[in-house]
Amino acid sequence: xxxxxxxxxxxxxxxxxxxxxxxxxxxxxxxxxxxxxxxxxxxxxxxxxxxxxxxxxxxxxxxxxxxxxxxxxxxxxxxxxxxxxxxxxxxxxxxxxxxxxxxxxxxxxxxxxxxxxxxxxxxxxxxxxxxxxxxxxxxxxxxxxxxxxxxxxxxxxxxxxxxxxxxxxxxxxxxxxxxxxxxxxxxxxxxxxxxxxxxxxxxxxxxxxxxxxxxxxxxxxxxxxxxx
Numbered sequence: 001x002x003x004x005x006x007x008x009x010x011x012x013x014x015x016x017x018x019x020x021x022x023x024x025x026x027x028x029x030x031x032x033x034x035x036x037x038x039x040x041x042x043x044x045x046x047x048x049x050x051x052x053x054x055x056x057x058x059x060x061x062x063x064x065x066x067x068x069x070x071x072x073x074x075x076x077x078x079x080x081x082x083x084x085x086x087x088x089x090x091x092x093x094x095x096x097x098x099x100x101x102x103x104x105x106x107x108x109x110x111x112x113x114x115x116x117x118x119x120x121x122x123x124x125x126x127x128x129x130x131x132x133x134x135x136x137x138x139x140x141x142x143x144x145x146x147x148x149x150x151x152x153x154x155x156x157x158x159x160x161x162x163x164x165x166x167x168x169x170x171x172x173x174x175x176x177x178x179x180x181x182x183x184x185x186x187x188x189x190x191x192x193x194x195x196x197x198x199x200x201x202x203x204x205x206x207x208x209x210x211x212x213x214x215x216x217x218x219x220x221x222x223x224x225x226x227x228x
Contacts, residue, residue: 005120006098007041007050007163008091011062011106012080023208024054024106025061029221033208034062035069036109036221042071044113046120047102049075053091056080085182089175092168100124101171103185104163107208109217111163115202119165122199127167130186131201132158160184161201170194 011024011034024034041047050071054062056079066074076094080087088103095101100123102116115131122129135157141149164185166174174188182188186196208214 004048004098005046005100005102005165006095006168007047007102007104007116008053008088008095009038009041009050009104009106010053010080010084010087010091011037011058012053012055012084012087013107022058023214024058025065026214028109028214028218031069032065033109033214033217034106035065035071037104037106037111038066038071038074039069040111040113040116041102041104042073044116046100046117047073048098049073049096051076051078051091051095052106053078053080053087083181085175085185085188088185092172092175095168098168100165101168102163102165103171105207108162108205109208110202110205110220115205116163116165118199119163122197123165123167126195126197127170128165128186128189128194128196129199130164130184130196131161131205132198133161133201133203134158158198159201160186160198161205161207 025032028036041050050073052062052074054077059077062077078090078094081090100120102119119129135154139152139154139157141152143149174192178188178191189196204220206217208217
């Protein structure tokens with residue numbers, strides 16, 4: 001099997017924190033947020049094919065977006081599952097076997113080809129890699145009533161982003177063998193006892209979860225800021 005890469009872009013969330021708006025199709029600097037997230041994968045040479053995972057009711061709009069922006073690498077649009085990991089699994093099943101696979105959140109529109117390629121480079125060495133930035137704030141662990149239990153050593157704490165990149169066979173095995181609820185694909189690979197390497201992410205590689213995030217994202221796009 002020749003070395004090649006695919007991508008699964010997960011855009012199946014409900015967006016319940018967006019006050020009724022559909023964040024994925026909200027226009028940012030003249031194009032939908034989701035189009036910003038897909039474009040760098042379309043333009044990244046090592047990525048040969050893309051699977052887009054969406055909620056059932058959004059599949060039609062997703063197909064229209066793919067056609068409108070000529071995302072020719074998108075080979076399949078599939079419906080998501082109940083959990084994020086179910087959605088990723090559906091995407092993997094629709095993706096032809098490849099050497100590497102990048103898993104990306106559709107709500108992170110400031111990803112770039114450079115960041116994708118950094119992930120591929122790291123994964124060639126380790127088999128599993130995730131972009132991350134060090135935590136800048138002090139982080140405390142608290143009990144349910146808000147009483148501080150301890151202050152964590154932030155020098156060892158990282159905020160993990162996407163795209164997370166894996167050897168295809170490793171991630172498929174993780175999704176086959178790990179049934180526990182997890183928050184990202186790196187955690188699934190960790191559950192197998194495999195190591196995941198962190199590589200340099202970017203603080204501008206933001207995930208849109210709240211309405212105010214869109215204001216910042218649009219300002220960065222209009223200013224021509226790219227993730228480096």
